């Protein structure tokens with residue numbers, strides 16, 4: 001049985017990432033430091049998803065937490 005994640009917001013977070021850096025996307029939706037994990041998931045069935053930037057760019061990380069392409073927004077939020 002899987003819990004449903006909390007919708008942090010119904011739109012993506014635009015994040016400036018740096019090539020070579022690793023980021024941890026909050027999958028549970030409960031972090032206070034969206035879109036990144038702050039450890040709040042502990043004790044739940046969720047764990048953060050690693051995102052390694054291969055270039056310095058702006059990326060759109062899913063805020064609704066229901067994307068099919070974690071951690072990136074795939075447009076699923078538009079159906080909410």
Ligand code: FES
Nearest residue numbers: 026027037040041
């Ligand atoms: Fe949400 Fe860690 S706080 S996955």
Ligand code: FES
Nearest residue numbers: 062063064073076
């Ligand atoms: Fe979740 Fe776009 S914000 S799919």
